[in-house]
Amino acid sequence: xxxPLRPGGKIGILGGGQLGRMLSVAASRLGLQxxxxxxxxxxxxxxxxxxxxxxxxSDTAAIRAFAxxxxxxxxxxxxxxxxxxxxxxxxxxxxxxxxxxxxSQDRVKEKDFLNGLGLTTxxxxxxxxxxxxxxxxxxxxxxxILKTRCFGYDGKGQVRITDADQAAAAFDAINAxxxxxxxxxxxxxxxxVIGARSIDGAVVCFDPGENVHRDGILHTTTVPANLTSAQHxxxxxxxxxxxxxxxxxxxxxxxxxxxxxxxxxxxIAPRVxxxxxxxxxxxxxxxxxxxxxxxxxxPLGDGARHSNVEMINLIGDEALNVDAxxxxxxxxxxxxGKAEAxxxxxxxxxxxxxxSA
Amino acid sequence: xxxPLRPGGKIGILGGGQLGRMLSVAASRLGLQxxxxxxxxxxxxxxxxxxxxxxxxSDTAAIRAFAxxxxxxxxxxxxxxxxxxxxxxxxxxxxxxxxxxxxSQDRVKEKDFLNGLGLTTxxxxxxxxxxxxxxxxxxxxxxxILKTRCFGYDGKGQVRITDADQAAAAFDAINAxxxxxxxxxxxxxxxxVIGARSIDGAVVCFDPGENVHRDGILHTTTVPANLTSAQHxxxxxxxxxxxxxxxxxxxxxxxxxxxxxxxxxxxIAPRVxxxxxxxxxxxxxxxxxxxxxxxxxxPLGDGARHSNVEMINLIGDEALNVDAxxxxxxxxxxxxGKAEAxxxxxxxxxxxxxxSA
Numbered sequence: 001x002x003x004p005l006r007p008g009g010k011i012g013i014l015g016g017g018q019l020g021r022m023l024s025v026a027a028s029r030l031g032l033q034x035x036x037x038x039x040x041x042x043x044x045x046x047x048x049x050x051x052x053x054x055x056x057x058s059d060t061a062a063i064r065a066f067a068x069x070x071x072x073x074x075x076x077x078x079x080x081x082x083x084x085x086x087x088x089x090x091x092x093x094x095x096x097x098x099x100x101x102x103x104s105q106d107r108v109k110e111k112d113f114l115n116g117l118g119l120t121t122x123x124x125x126x127x128x129x130x131x132x133x134x135x136x137x138x139x140x141x142x143x144x145i146l147k148t149r150c151f152g153y154d155g156k157g158q159v160r161i162t163d164a165d166q167a168a169a170a171f172d173a174i175n176a177x178x179x180x181x182x183x184x185x186x187x188x189x190x191x192x193v194i195g196a197r198s199i200d201g202a203v204v205c206f207d208p209g210e211n212v213h214r215d216g217i218l219h220t221t222t223v224p225a226n227l228t229s230a231q232h233x234x235x236x237x238x239x240x241x242x243x244x245x246x247x248x249x250x251x252x253x254x255x256x257x258x259x260x261x262x263x264x265x266x267x268i269a270p271r272v273x274x275x276x277x278x279x280x281x282x283x284x285x286x287x288x289x290x291x292x293x294x295x296x297x298x299p300l301g302d303g304a305r306h307s308n309v310e311m312i313n314l315i316g317d318e319a320l321n322v323d324a325x326x327x328x329x330x331x332x333x334x335x336x337g338k339a340e341a342x343x344x345x346x347x348x349x350x351x352x353x354x355x356s357a
Numbered sequence: 358x359x360x361p362l363r364p365g366g367k368i369g370i371l372g373g374g375q376l377g378r379m380l381s382v383a384a385s386r387l388g389l390q391x392x393x394x395x396x397x398x399x400x401x402x403x404x405x406x407x408x409x410x411x412x413x414x415s416d417t418a419a420i421r422a423f424a425x426x427x428x429x430x431x432x433x434x435x436x437x438x439x440x441x442x443x444x445x446x447x448x449x450x451x452x453x454x455x456x457x458x459x460x461s462q463d464r465v466k467e468k469d470f471l472n473g474l475g476l477t478t479x480x481x482x483x484x485x486x487x488x489x490x491x492x493x494x495x496x497x498x499x500x501x502i503l504k505t506r507c508f509g510y511d512g513k514g515q516v517r518i519t520d521a522d523q524a525a526a527a528f529d530a531i532n533a534x535x536x537x538x539x540x541x542x543x544x545x546x547x548x549x550v551i552g553a554r555s556i557d558g559a560v561v562c563f564d565p566g567e568n569v570h571r572d573g574i575l576h577t578t579t580v581p582a583n584l585t586s587a588q589h590x591x592x593x594x595x596x597x598x599x600x601x602x603x604x605x606x607x608x609x610x611x612x613x614x615x616x617x618x619x620x621x622x623x624x625i626a627p628r629v630x631x632x633x634x635x636x637x638x639x640x641x642x643x644x645x646x647x648x649x650x651x652x653x654x655x656p657l658g659d660g661a662r663h664s665n666v667e668m669i670n671l672i673g674d675e676a677l678n679v680d681a682x683x684x685x686x687x688x689x690x691x692x693x694g695k696a697e698a699x700x701x702x703x704x705x706x707x708x709x710x711x712x713s714a
Binding site: 024 | 387655658663
């Protein structure tokens with residue numbers, strides 16, 4: 001794609017969850033249509049898209065037909081099988097590109113990449129067997145966290161190790177999968193930056209948000225975050241460095257730990273990010289539209305924020321409390337259209353406006 | 358419907374144009390699904406809805422099946438055949454109700470209703486034949502405007518008469534349809550109020566917007582409008598009076614002429630209104646979500662405005678100029694996904710943020 005997508009252009013989205021749903025709505029604002037590819041039935045994004053393909057990612061014929069039906073493909077999560085993306089790339093552009101995806105799919109590659117840019121991560125060691133883990137524990141010490149290299153999200157595939165004796169049990173708990181051991185970071189709080197890069201290389205970041213997790217799942221993001229001016233600047237600059245190094249196109253989420261000695265990069269996500277949902281009610285152009293603009297070859301929004309916002313995730317049953325939430329007129333409600341409010345499931349979020357920016 | 362619609366609830370929308378499209382997106386934010394009923398093929402709303410019925414309003418079986426598939430029905434335009442609505446009302450609630458629709462479908466009924474509330478309209482006369490028109494012209498004088506009683510929009514079905522000699526030609530021009538002759542109003546500018554009323558009778562209005570038309574089609578709406586404090590209050594109060602008198606549920610647009618002797622009601626529209634599009638980028642809860650909240654039995658937003666906005670319609674070719682528009686990051690772009698940019702066709706609009714409220 002060399003020309004910007006014209007109104008009526010079609011965007012393919014791999015994944016039909018809430019992120020795909022909100023991307024689809026953002027595309028509609030710009031006069032663009034979407035085609036959702038999702039293995040599961042009745043996904044949230046199906047309610048707001050022109051076209052839906054229900055097939056596994058391994059269905060090459062379905063993947064090819066999907067790619068042929070659209071002008072550009074993006075994805076709502078980073079655990080897409082690489083074979084499917086290779087197929088698609090032969091037919092149409094994929095944004096963000098496969099390099100970004102490969103880096104963020106693998107915690108070892110990710111940390112090597114970040115360290116290579118001169119950015120600080122937690123001390124870590126690659127774990128391919130129990131012996132690796134035992135050696136790493138003696139070097140990194142405890143407490144430490146054992147994480148599967150791939151396919152983790154929302155705290156899944158992670159075990160906390162407080163004593164070297166727990167090595168075998170911890171390795172069992174992650175099914176002896178390829179893993180990484182991360183050393184303990186003494187951080188005061190976590191922030192994240194939602195950055196974007198356009199096809200022609202322009203970089204724009206939204207203001208950092210401050211994240212609070214509960215049971216391993218993001219609970220709130222508050223904007224503005226508690227950061228010194230220097231930390232704020234650092235966070236934006238390092239996000240720009242990551243975006244440029246990956247020759248990235250689209251929106252990227254960067255999670256950062258704030259420590260006494262500076263910012264430490266926790267992880268990056270090559271997609272719109274839960275901690276950027278506040279932009280829907282805080283900015284003229286939100287992270288979803290920003291992503292669509294980037295992958296469609298449009299100019300980016302400037303990330304300007306008109307309001308202070310507290311984003312609160314609605315997990316499981318919390319989304320049933322809509323009547324009470326709806327009585328607060330300074331709160332934007334965003335529900336995902338999921339049929340079942342299972343425990344730990346993200347059902348929606350609210351953006352509470354707390355003042356003018 | 359006595360209980361508020363729960364997430365997953367279904368809203369039927371008659372009409373699949375841009376208003377239906379933006380209503381559907383607003384419903385999705387609240388976790389509600391939509392079913393669009395539209396006679397035309399490939400309507401804008403089809404790109405963002407879970408279900409679509411393509412059938413004429415006279416297809417009673419299709420209308421019944423549609424009504425049975427949803428919890429509540431609303432509409433995006435006031436020229437729905439009453440028979441279709443009668444069918445639907447036997448099966449599920451219709452909001453806004455048929456009284457509001459009947460009043461706004463007919464310019465004579467509308468003016469009688471408004472005058473009955475003590476509100477000022479243009480002087481007018483009912484025209485059922487050329488003789489009526491000649492008599493009315495001698496009474497009301499020229500300039501005057503001859504308008505068909507029903508089915509007019511965007512300046513269609515209207516003829517300006519500057520001399521009584523033009524009576525026959527003017528009556529011909531509207532195909533001798535039942536009509537109304539309206540006397541000339543010496544107004545300085547036009548404003549409109551987007552009001553809403555909930556099922557339990559709460560009334561909320563957005564700030565009035567100031568409208569400028571071009572070739573009979575709304576060109577810009579600017580908020581805040583140029584109004585004295587007293588005029589502002591009058592505009593809100595009279596809108597509330599109209600909403601209450603109609604026992605209205607949903608969003609209503611009220612167009613007002615500002616004159617030296619006070620506000621004159623031009624017309625009312627029982628639906629979301631083009632002059633309320635600014636709310637998408639000026640308020641946490643916009644007119645589309647406000648309408649969905651009202652008809653779904655939810656509490657209303659408070660109409661609070663965080664930004665000053667200039668809404669500019671993109672008519673015909675103007676929507677092709679997206680590249681230039683997209684470079685202004687303080688501008689929200691809203692395109693309707695229409696395939697063809699015909700002359701005079703509303704293709705989209707932009708909301709330019711001009712400052713904090």
